[in-house]
Amino acid sequence: MTEFPITRPHAQVHFGVFFQGVNHTTVWSDPESGSQTDFATFERVIRTAERGLFDAFFLGEGLRLRESRGALHDLDVVGRPDAITQLAALAAITTHIGLVATQNTTYSDPAELARRLQSLDVLSGGRAAWNVVTTDNAWTGANFRRGGYLDHALRYERAQGQLNIARQIWDAFPDGTGAPAGSGSSDGTVAHVSEHSALFEVELDPTTPRSPQGHPIIFQAGDSPQGRDFAAANADVIFSRHGSVLADALEFAADVRRRAVAAGRPEDDVKIFPGTGIIVGDTPADAEERARWVRWNQVTPATALSIVGNIWGEDLSGYDPDGPLPAHDPVVEELGGERGSSTTGARTREIAAQWRALAEAEHLSIRELVIRNNSERGFQGTPTSVAEDLIRWVRTGAVDGFNISPWIVPSGLDDIVDRVVPELQERGAYPTSYTGTTLRHHLGLRAPLTRRTAVGAA
Amino acid sequence: MPSSPFFVGLDADGAGAHPAAAAVTGLSGADLVSGARLARTVRQAENAGLTFVSFADALLPAVPGSPAAARLDSVTRAAFVSRTTTAIGLVPQVPTTYPEPFHVAAQLASLDIAAAGRGGWVASVTRDAATADAYGRAVVGDLAREARDVVQVVRDLWDSWEDDAVVRDVATGRYIDRDRLHYVDFVGESFSVKGPLITPRPPQGQLVVLAADGDVAPAVGSPARPGPAEQLVDVTLVGGAGVSTAIGNAAAARERSPLAGINIEVVLDAGGRTGAERLAELRASTPAGVRSTWDTRALQHVGSAAGLVQLLTDLATPGPDGHRPVDGVRLLPAVLDVDLPVLARDVLPTLRAARLVAAPRPGATLRESLGLPRPANRYDVRAPAAAVSV
Numbered sequence: 001m002t003e004f005p006i007t008r009p010h011a012q013v014h015f016g017v018f019f020q021g022v023n024h025t026t027v028w029s030d031p032e033s034g035s036q037t038d039f040a041t042f043e044r045v046i047r048t049a050e051r052g053l054f055d056a057f058f059l060g061e062g063l064r065l066r067e068s069r070g071a072l073h074d075l076d077v078v079g080r081p082d083a084i085t086q087l088a089a090l091a092a093i094t095t096h097i098g099l100v101a102t103q104n105t106t107y108s109d110p111a112e113l114a115r116r117l118q119s120l121d122v123l124s125g126g127r128a129a130w131n132v133v134t135t136d137n138a139w140t141g142a143n144f145r146r147g148g149y150l151d152h153a154l155r156y157e158r159a160q161g162q163l164n165i166a167r168q169i170w171d172a173f174p175d176g177t178g179a180p181a182g183s184g185s186s187d188g189t190v191a192h193v194s195e196h197s198a199l200f201e202v203e204l205d206p207t208t209p210r211s212p213q214g215h216p217i218i219f220q221a222g223d224s225p226q227g228r229d230f231a232a233a234n235a236d237v238i239f240s241r242h243g244s245v246l247a248d249a250l251e252f253a254a255d256v257r258r259r260a261v262a263a264g265r266p267e268d269d270v271k272i273f274p275g276t277g278i279i280v281g282d283t284p285a286d287a288e289e290r291a292r293w294v295r296w297n298q299v300t301p302a303t304a305l306s307i308v309g310n311i312w313g314e315d316l317s318g319y320d321p322d323g324p325l326p327a328h329d330p331v332v333e334e335l336g337g338e339r340g341s342s343t344t345g346a347r348t349r350e351i352a353a354q355w356r357a358l359a360e361a362e363h364l365s366i367r368e369l370v371i372r373n374n375s376e377r378g379f380q381g382t383p384t385s386v387a388e389d390l391i392r393w394v395r396t397g398a399v400d401g402f403n404i405s406p407w408i409v410p411s412g413l414d415d416i417v418d419r420v421v422p423e424l425q426e427r428g429a430y431p432t433s434y435t436g437t438t439l440r441h442h443l444g445l446r447a448p449l450t451r452r453t454a455v456g457a458a
Numbered sequence: 459m460p461s462s463p464f465f466v467g468l469d470a471d472g473a474g475a476h477p478a479a480a481a482v483t484g485l486s487g488a489d490l491v492s493g494a495r496l497a498r499t500v501r502q503a504e505n506a507g508l509t510f511v512s513f514a515d516a517l518l519p520a521v522p523g524s525p526a527a528a529r530l531d532s533v534t535r536a537a538f539v540s541r542t543t544t545a546i547g548l549v550p551q552v553p554t555t556y557p558e559p560f561h562v563a564a565q566l567a568s569l570d571i572a573a574a575g576r577g578g579w580v581a582s583v584t585r586d587a588a589t590a591d592a593y594g595r596a597v598v599g600d601l602a603r604e605a606r607d608v609v610q611v612v613r614d615l616w617d618s619w620e621d622d623a624v625v626r627d628v629a630t631g632r633y634i635d636r637d638r639l640h641y642v643d644f645v646g647e648s649f650s651v652k653g654p655l656i657t658p659r660p661p662q663g664q665l666v667v668l669a670a671d672g673d674v675a676p677a678v679g680s681p682a683r684p685g686p687a688e689q690l691v692d693v694t695l696v697g698g699a700g701v702s703t704a705i706g707n708a709a710a711a712r713e714r715s716p717l718a719g720i721n722i723e724v725v726l727d728a729g730g731r732t733g734a735e736r737l738a739e740l741r742a743s744t745p746a747g748v749r750s751t752w753d754t755r756a757l758q759h760v761g762s763a764a765g766l767v768q769l770l771t772d773l774a775t776p777g778p779d780g781h782r783p784v785d786g787v788r789l790l791p792a793v794l795d796v797d798l799p800v801l802a803r804d805v806l807p808t809l810r811a812a813r814l815v816a817a818p819r820p821g822a823t824l825r826e827s828l829g830l831p832r833p834a835n836r837y838d839v840r841a842p843a844a845a846v847s848v
């Protein structure tokens with residue numbers, strides 16, 4: 001194993017939990033798996049996370065049901081609540097944990113979204129965050145008044161405009177008790193908000209006061225160069241995909257820090273929280289066996305054929321999942337938007353060629369190949385070894401924390417809270433109690449970007 | 459006996475329904491929007507046995523530039539109290555004019571899930587042009603058409619999942635049965651929506667839709683939607699300068715919706731002062747330039763608790779034909795902190811003792827509390843006969 005230098009010997013591990021919603025990685029077929037929509041499931045997960053002193057509870061968003069070749073995709077967990085509504089209900093039954101709502105900038109109206117987010121922030125006593133996503137396509141747009149009107153190249157421009165309006169709305173009220181002291185209007189009146197740009201013509205008087213943390217924390221989830229620049233200029237936290245291979249995570253962190261500095265911010269101003277999974281066992285062999293079991297149950301035969309069929313652009317459900325990949329090339333050039341964002345526009349033949357090479361080199365069936373592609377998903381081991389791995393990740397400066405997706409709900413955090421957290425605490429790498437009540441405090445963030453007297457001031 | 463119970467709803471917005479409520483109570487913007495205060499108010503309303511609370515809302519403040527006009531989003535408020543209560547209906551006002559219908563449908567369905575079936579919706583109309591500017595959109599000219607289309611597509615979206623769409627069929631690997639999910643393919647004059655919703659069908663099937671009289675017309679038949687006009691509103695709320703006018707309006711509204719109730723603005727005698735004195739003070743304290751929500755077309759009761767009990771008794775008591783004059787009321791208290799305690803102490807217990815109203819049962823859905831059936835799913839093609847013949 002390559003050794004990476006410890007650059008932050010006292011850094012603490014932070015945890016968030018990502019309640020996935022739409023996915024095939026929670027094993028819904030397990031008898032222990034609960035409802036994916038009953039409030040009780042969300043309640044159990046968030047209470048466990050709060051007991052484990054997690055910084056935040058995250059909800060994702062997807063604004064159209066996914067399809068496979070023109071029919072609704074029927075293999076994955078699907079059907080989730082509106083994030084802000086659900087988090088508001090959860091706010092009332094929790095006291096410390098942060099509440100992160102993924103909300104798309106392309107299909108929302110800035111004044112309304114800013115108000116809803118700030119409402120959650122005020123009601124929760126300063127625990128809200130907005131995970132800004134920009135997934136866009138005409139296919140999703142078919143559910144909205146404007147349709148698929150936005151050119152893909154403009155999506156981060158629109159995101160920036162939305163955020164600028166949101167900040168004006170959030171900063172319009174004078175600072176109240178508990179809000180960070182700063183440059184808020186001191187005459188006791190609410191500022192008028194006005195934004196006139198190529199994408200927005202917006203004028204309003206806001207109604208939402210500031211919260212104890214000022215306004216919602218900004219998360220960003222997106223990986224393109226524009227996405228990273230948007231985060232470097234605006235975000236408090238990046239929710240990244242780089243949570244399995246340390247060298248890759250370090251490279252990503254260095255890139256983000258470079259971009260933050262270029263944007264005029266201190267290099268540690270953007271916290272890095274990759275999405276990841278954690279599987280613990282009593283012994284290394286036990287953990288390995290559990291991880292193998294989880295991976296095989298995440299990728300059912302039907303799911304394996306569907307994932308490969310999406311790349312090949314045809315129905316492969318008649319193929320043998322335990323047999324080889326199709327001998328012919330994919331019948332489509334590019335992927336459409338209907339399977340979600342991450343692979344949109346990817347070149348199918350390139351992917352197929354990579355997969356075929358891997359399958360041939362390692363003698364993998366269709367299902368084994370998909371499992372292999374899925375398997376670099378975080379951490380496994382005994383509570384002790386997992387804790388040590390996590391600490392190394394944080395102390396080499398690769399990440400600030402982890403956004404854990406449990407492989408089963410609602411019980412999937414129990415092991416982590418009951419077994420990994422104490423190991424981290426014993427090593428002085430995890431808090432033993434919440435020391436504040438706002439998400440800004442948990443994350444150790446500076447004042448909001450708009451409320452700093454000078455860039456870099458603590 | 460009338461089949462449905464007499465309902466008594468309460469608007470629980472901010473400091474109260476009168477625009478000077480915050481000024482006379484001295485509540486700051488931060489007090490007005492605090493979660494603790496909200497939870498306390500709704501708990502008090504639940505303990506008083508009220509059928510539901512509504513949360514008035516608008517994107518823009520009643521008094522531009524005033525921190526005392528602070529107000530949080532209504533669905534978010536309703537969701538926040540969904541887990542601090544167990545019986546009372548939670549009914550946010552959400553306008554039909556500018557918000558995205560797809561988001562509205564998902565938000566309200568999610569409220570109903572969190573509230574275990576106690577969700578409702580006051581589908582309102584936004585008439586000012588300033589809101590169009592806040593959205594950065596052109597002013598909606600045909601407000602009635604927009605309201606009708608939005609309520610229709612939201613109702614379609616709530617049905618776009620059948621109740622049993624999640625099948626978790628381990629043998630085939632299918633989590634959902636795609637035949638029990640439906641594209642709504644709504645095409646209106648100003649927008650279209652594909653569907654299905656991202657959120658499953660809410661526990662009530664359809665949330666209870668309330669609307670002010672005249673705001674939401676029945677859906678019309680069209681080539682895309684043949685068949686009779688569809689009623690889009692469950693509870694119509696009417697006003698009227700006097701009691702008999704209001705009763706007449708309610709009788710007319712019953713033609714267009716299963717239930718009709720009367721909005722009543724109340725200013726009660728309290729704290730050694732008469733309602734009339736309190737109202738005079740409120741009038742004198744009303745800030746200049748207010749976009750008034752008071753002195754609407756609602757009926758008003760300014761005076762004693764006993765007088766209000768008498769009024770509600772008259773409205774709730776069936777006549778010789780066995781029918782009540784109206785199905786219920788929604789009370790708009792001028793100042794929540796003053797009027798709600800009087801309602802809780804001197805008005806509702808008397809009505810309950812006389813068996814004219816009943817407190818909702820913990821765990822009951824709002825539909826059950828209102829005596830409304832749970833609707834069948836419009837997309838469910840299985841014949842009821844086939845279902846029972848198994």
Ligand SMILES: Cc1cc2nc3c(=O)[nH]c(=O)nc-3n(C[C@H](O)[C@H](O)[C@H](O)COP(=O)(O)O)c2cc1C
Binds near residue numbers: 102133
């Ligand atoms: C860890 C992670 C989580 C994400 N979660 C969501 C989500 O819940 N909803 C969504 O619409 N997009 C989500 N996205 C997708 C991004 O929003 C998407 O990549 C977007 O188009 C950003 O663009 P970019 O990656 O091209 O910069 C997520 C992305 C990442 C990296």
